[in-house]
Amino acid sequence: MFRKLMDRFNRFMYGRYGADPLFYALILLYVVFTVFASLFSPLFLLLAYAAVIWAIYRYFSTDIYKRREENRKFLGIWQKIKNYFAYLRDRFRDRKVCRYRKCKYCHAALRLPIKKGKHSVKCPRCGKSFDVHIWI
Ligand SMILES: [Zn+2]
Structure with a gap:
């Protein structure tokens, strides 16, 4: 039963994009905005839903080239953010030297x-x- 369901799902996913780092980032954004909505304002729920809808759209999309391009841009931005925080970490670590x-x-x-x-x-x-x- 479960195996049949998985086969069906795999056939459905054939030619579709699936998950990538941007997908996981959008899901994380959804969680963060949901927490913000409970703490600050329910308007954050709109951002949370937008993030999760975009994530689901990308996951099932058949335009793989466009999704890869989006992911490539995201990874470029993400790398800059990581480099900036590594710079701040090094700067703090070496503050006495x-x-x-x-x-x-x-x-x-x-x-x-x-x-x-x-x-x-x-x-x-x-x-x-x-x-x-x-x-x-
Ligand atoms: Zn220079």
């Missing part, structure tokens, strides 16, 4: 030793020199 400054030209994060005062720094990524102040 060094200071982080952004390059004026290419915005690369530079890890500098703590030497108070004004220093000339050469960015290892773009090779340009500029002055930085380290106060504390």
Whole structure:
């Protein structure tokens, strides 16, 4: 009985997109918005339903190319968010050893030793020199 049902479902899912990281993120968003709705305002339920409807639509969609493209964009954004939090973690971890400054030209994060005062720094990524102040 169960096996027959699974076969039927598998046949139905043939050619459909299924789950991917964006699907799981939307489900997580649904849970978060549902909790927000119970804590703050019932309007969050609209966002929760929108997230879950989009997740279900994507799951059963047959336009696999478009769904992959959406997932690729999502993963690019997600990677930027992860990198930003890794940068904050490193910055906090190294707070007693060094200071982080952004390059004026290419915005690369530079890890500098703590030497108070004004220093000339050469960015290892773009090779340009500029002055930085380290106060504390
Ligand atoms: Zn640079």
